[in-house]
Every structure is written in C-alpha cells, then in structure tokens.
Amino acid sequence: MSEEPEIRANRLESLALSxxxxxxxTGLLALIGVATKANAKGGWWTQPWLMPAIAxxxxxxxxxxxxxxxxxxxxxxxxxxxEKVEGWTALLGWLRPLEFLTYYGLYIYAIQHAGYFPSTLxxxxxxxxxxxxxxxxxxxxxLGLSVFMIGVFRIGLGVWMPVPDLYRLFPExxxxxxxxxx
Amino acid sequence: MDFxxxxxxxxxxxxxxxxxxxxxxxxxxxxxIPGAGAAVTISILLPTTFSMDPLNGMTLxxxxxxxxxxxxxxxxxxxxxxxxxxxxxxxxxxxxxxxRGEARxxxxxxxxxxxxxxxxxxxxxxxxxxxxxxxxxxxxSAEFAMVAIAALVLVIVGHxxxxxxxxxxxxxxxxxxxxxxxTAYSTQRYTFGLLSLGGGIPLVPMVIGLFAMSEALIQLTxxxxxxxxxxxxxxxxxxxMEVFRYKRTLYGSSFFGIFCGILPGVGEFLAQQVSYVVxxxxxxxxxxxxxxxxxGIIVSEATNNAVPPAALIPMLALGIPxxxxxxxxxxxxxxxxxxxxxxxFANRPEFVAGLYWTLLLMNVVIILFLLVATNAIxxxxxxxxxxxxxxxxxxxxxxxxxxxxRFSDVGIAMVFAVLGYVLRAxxxxxxxxxxxxxxxxxxxxxxxxxxxxxxxDLTIFVSRPISAIMVAALALLIVFTFRGWxxxxxxxxxxxxxxx
Numbered sequence: 001m002s003e004e005p006e007i008r009a010n011r012l013e014s015l016a017l018s019x020x021x022x023x024x025x026t027g028l029l030a031l032i033g034v035a036t037k038a039n040a041k042g043g044w045w046t047q048p049w050l051m052p053a054i055a056x057x058x059x060x061x062x063x064x065x066x067x068x069x070x071x072x073x074x075x076x077x078x079x080x081x082x083e084k085v086e087g088w089t090a091l092l093g094w095l096r097p098l099e100f101l102t103y104y105g106l107y108i109y110a111i112q113h114a115g116y117f118p119s120t121l122x123x124x125x126x127x128x129x130x131x132x133x134x135x136x137x138x139x140x141x142x143l144g145l146s147v148f149m150i151g152v153f154r155i156g157l158g159v160w161m162p163v164p165d166l167y168r169l170f171p172e173x174x175x176x177x178x179x180x181x182x
Numbered sequence: 183m184d185f186x187x188x189x190x191x192x193x194x195x196x197x198x199x200x201x202x203x204x205x206x207x208x209x210x211x212x213x214x215i216p217g218a219g220a221a222v223t224i225s226i227l228l229p230t231t232f233s234m235d236p237l238n239g240m241t242l243x244x245x246x247x248x249x250x251x252x253x254x255x256x257x258x259x260x261x262x263x264x265x266x267x268x269x270x271x272x273x274x275x276x277x278x279x280x281x282r283g284e285a286r287x288x289x290x291x292x293x294x295x296x297x298x299x300x301x302x303x304x305x306x307x308x309x310x311x312x313x314x315x316x317x318x319x320x321x322x323s324a325e326f327a328m329v330a331i332a333a334l335v336l337v338i339v340g341h342x343x344x345x346x347x348x349x350x351x352x353x354x355x356x357x358x359x360x361x362x363x364x365t366a367y368s369t370q371r372y373t374f375g376l377l378s379l380g381g382g383i384p385l386v387p388m389v390i391g392l393f394a395m396s397e398a399l400i401q402l403t404x405x406x407x408x409x410x411x412x413x414x415x416x417x418x419x420x421x422x423m424e425v426f427r428y429k430r431t432l433y434g435s436s437f438f439g440i441f442c443g444i445l446p447g448v449g450e451f452l453a454q455q456v457s458y459v460v461x462x463x464x465x466x467x468x469x470x471x472x473x474x475x476x477x478g479i480i481v482s483e484a485t486n487n488a489v490p491p492a493a494l495i496p497m498l499a500l501g502i503p504x505x506x507x508x509x510x511x512x513x514x515x516x517x518x519x520x521x522x523x524x525x526x527f528a529n530r531p532e533f534v535a536g537l538y539w540t541l542l543l544m545n546v547v548i549i550l551f552l553l554v555a556t557n558a559i560x561x562x563x564x565x566x567x568x569x570x571x572x573x574x575x576x577x578x579x580x581x582x583x584x585x586x587x588r589f590s591d592v593g594i595a596m597v598f599a600v601l602g603y604v605l606r607a608x609x610x611x612x613x614x615x616x617x618x619x620x621x622x623x624x625x626x627x628x629x630x631x632x633x634x635x636x637x638x639d640l641t642i643f644v645s646r647p648i649s650a651i652m653v654a655a656l657a658l659l660i661v662f663t664f665r666g667w668x669x670x671x672x673x674x675x676x677x678x679x680x681x682x
Contacts, residue, residue: 009608009609013608021350025350025354028357028372031372035372036372039367039369043634043637045629045630045633045634045638046630046634048364048367048369051356051360051622051625051626052357052371052372054356055356055357055359055360056353056357058349058350058356059357062346062347062349062350063350066346066350093403094604096399096403097399097403097600100399100575101596104575104579104596107579108579108592120576123576124572127575128568128569128572131402131568131572132568133568133572138566138569141569145572145576149576149577153584157233159583159584
C-alpha cells in the first residue's frame, strides 16, 4: 500500500518490539480472570472469557515465537557496535510520529476553541512549514486544501462541529454564518 | 430477468450514476498516487457513506476500490514507481517498454487487460453469487462458523513468509473484537471499567488510524525523494487490441484472479504473484517475462482487476469479507441494516442487482476517463509525499470525527496510527488485524450457536456433511502448509505478502 518507509528494521529494534508485544499479550492474558467474568449457569461454549482467551492465547504464542526467533538470530550473530548504535537511533525514531501526533492533538483541542477553519488552516500551514515545504506555492496549496476541506465537508456534506469560543466573540449575524459554514 | 431489470432501474437514478462516476474517478486518481491508494481513501470516506443510501454508499466505495486497481498502473508505467504492491510487476514489465519509447503501448496493454479482467469478474459476480447464496441457505451455524474459520486460516496461509506475524495480527484483531459488552450475559470484557469501551473499539477510528493516519505519518517522516520523470511516448491505441493476441494468458489470468478473489484472505497481491509465475512457466514467450513482455503486463493487470468484484461474491452470498477493503465495506452494510448473506437476495434484490450494474458500468466509465485523463493523472502521481501526508492527516480528522461526532474517537485513531506506523516500519501485515476485528463477532456468534444446538458437543463440526468437508479441507491445507514450511525452513521464501 505504501512505499517502503524510511525506517529500516534493525534487529535490536525488532527485538525491542517483540519484547513489548510479548509482554503486552501475556499481560493481557494474565488479566483474563479480572477483565472478564465466568458464568456458572451457561455451558463452556458461552463463557465470556472463552473468545478473549483463545485470541490472547494465540497472540501470546505468536509473539513469543517471534521473540524466540529474534533472540536466536542475535545469539547466532551478535550485534555489532554500529548495529547497537543504529538500534538506539531506530528506537528514538519511534518518537518522530509522536511529534506529529502531538501537533494533531493540539489541532483537535484548537478546533473546539478556535473553530474548524482557522484551526485547520493553521495546522496545515504549520505542518507544511515543519516538513520543509516553505515556498509560497506550498502556502497557497495549504490554503487551497483548507478551503477544499471546508467546501466538501462543512458546506457540502454538512459535517457538524461544536461551536467554538472564538466565534462567540463575533456579532450575532456573523456568528450564525461562521458556526454554520466554518 | 426481472432481477436484472430491477438493477437497471437503480442505475437510472442520477444520484447512483453520479456517485459511481465520482467514486471511479476518485479511485483512479488516488490509485495513481503512491501513498494514497484505495485503503486510505476508503477508510476516510467510510463515515461519509453512512448518511447515504446504501447503494450510493457502496457504489462510491466500490468505485474507489475498482478505480484504484486501474490507476495503480499509471505511476508503475509512467514514472516507474509502483503506487502499491500490486503494481510492482507492472512496473517491472513496463520499464523496457518505456525505455523503447513505447510507454503508451504499455499503458494501453494495462488498461485493456484491466478492463477484460474487471468485466469478467463482474460477470462472474452476477453468475456465481446467487447460486452460492442458494447453497448457503442450507448452511447452519456450524457451516457458517467453519466458513469464517476457513477465511481466517486462509488469511494466515496467504501471508507466506510472514505467517507468524499474520497470526499475531489476526489474533490481535480477534481480541480487539471481544472488547466491550458481550451479548450472552451482558458482561464487560477488557473494558477495565471504562464506559466508553462498553460498545467495543469503534471500527471507523480504528480503520482510519491503522490505514490512513499511519500512512500519513510515514509520508511526513520519510526522507525527500528525487522527483521522477513522466514518460508517455508511442501510440496509445496500439496495445488495446494487442491483448487479444494473448487470449490464453488474458482469460487464464482473469479467471485465476476471480478464483482468488472468491477465496477469502488471498487478495490481489498473492493472486497476481501466483498468476505471473504460472503464466511465465506455461507461456511460449515465458523467457521474455521481466524483460518487457506484453503478457507480463496482461497477467499483472488482468489478475489484479479481477479480484475486487470477485471478492464481493463471498461477502454478498455468505456475509464473509475476504480482504481488508470488503471488510471496511461491510461496515456500510451493517450501518444501513443490510445484512449480507443468503437472505440478502430475497430481502434487498434491488440493492444487489443495482450493485451488479454499477460495477459493470464502472469499468466503462473508468476506461473512458483514463483515455482522456491519463496525462493529467500521471502529474497527480508526482504530488509531494509530505504534502500528501499533511492532506491525509487533516482528512483523517474529519473522517474519524464524522463517524460518531466524538473527539474521543480521534484519540482512538491516534493510538492505532502509532501502532500502524510501527507495524508498517517492521513490515508486519495490517490486513489481518482488520479481518480479525470484523470476523471475530461472526466466528464467536456462529460457534456459540452451533455448539449451543449440540449442547457443547464439538463433533457437531464433523457430523454435518458440509461442515465435515470444510474441516477436512482446512486440515489438509494446514498440513500441507506446515509441510511446505518444514521443507523451506532453511531457505528464505521467495514471495512474501507485503500489504503494509
């Protein structure tokens, strides 16, 4: 579906991921008695814990196999110093999407206070600047994208948005239009 | 006959026709943009279709699905960049054509074989779905449970080289499907007291996070790539009739695509890879494959385009989605209380017949659009990846929010976006997660019904003939897959699914 991502799987990074997945799946499996309830009345096939137990059991086994493969591979060919450094860099690379998701979280917050159109415009222009698309044509493209979003979703499909605090500062006649369209 | 006329009546509705055209054109364009594609677009469009008439909603999504299968050939030929894994073989075969100054010939070969594959698959859909649904009328819960389990097993088997990861992803999806209040005793499962999880993990935010937002994050964090050059020289109509010189390859790969489309869990990529290997082996010009053979493009495109309509056969007849895009579309059915399965033909004949005709006409609309717009679409394929990432991320918000008008859903989408990003970066398959989520309730519900009827006796699955045949077929499939794995365990498998 996509081009190959920039981040290449480093063996130590894969090991870290496998440890994380194995820990989460076995942890969830261990919680089955707390997170689901058994029912004495019904047959075994109706027990609420049955399906989660099957799913988590398979998940835990599959994750442990992956982890075992990673460990065997690293035992057979121990990582070089360079690989270790690359592994740490790769792990830090997991923070990169979190940076963009932080902006995204702020965008969601801003929509509820500043309104959909202003927040979307600022979010798009900021992201374009952040990823290095600073030429005037990209600013224009960002503006075009914001107008497109308003045109299609707010005006065209009538997607409702909560009334933001900012729009309440405007005169009543303008408020109605802003709330309805922007 | 009345049934088909009913469908034509649906098509006469301008809204349906317009939606079909919009969906098809949008599909071609996004299919041509590497990094966009059908899964991203359908996941974002999904909530907007909930307010539409079911036929309109499905037509829009199917337009994107089918259009993208055509559109993926454009960057593969014109900028030698496969926009999706299914375009890799087309890109490989088209490169020598482009080098020889015959890009238009390669393009028209791709379009023509796509058209034949697509139309034959729609005809197969028209012919095979009703008989299959009639057979399924005799199914009890045990048989439906076995069909659903077979689909899950096929999903894993189809991920050759990544079966452990696919198993983990599928099991994770099955687990996600159990979160919330279960139906038998109305008890909570893995909600940890959170009321917002009572209804389970909402499908749309999960799909958007996993498929669209993670793609956006990858585009935003990717290193800048040099801009490729668009090449479109040669005669455009040269290859349109040329495909019929390779009738055996054309029809053979189309029918193989249909067969694979019907099998749940196989999908376009695996169908195309197997079809290519088989055609290469049996073609008199097999030695030219990979060096610019017209048959190579024909196999790749005819198989690829035959899968989407054929994937609807098990979904409409049995209610079992075969791959991620039909799994997403199942949500549209359920929102409108249109229950796919054997009774669909009796309850909503106009919907099914309308779907058939729109799919058939869609192929014509797409070809006509491609004839006039190929150059322009090729330029769209050159869109800056980072700008694309910004656009997808912004569109994801409206898609997620509009599905339930809750900002908390956006938070769920963000969690799945991180998960999708990490899994993609490690080439873990995402499709099994979605199939697990969609199939989980079907499997659990049918298993409970079947076992409930037999008072918990597991032999119910082998004491009924159809179910027993399915159990035997599944057992054989697992045994042969396991045997193959043992044989190859010291050698890396050549073909691997990469649907991330």
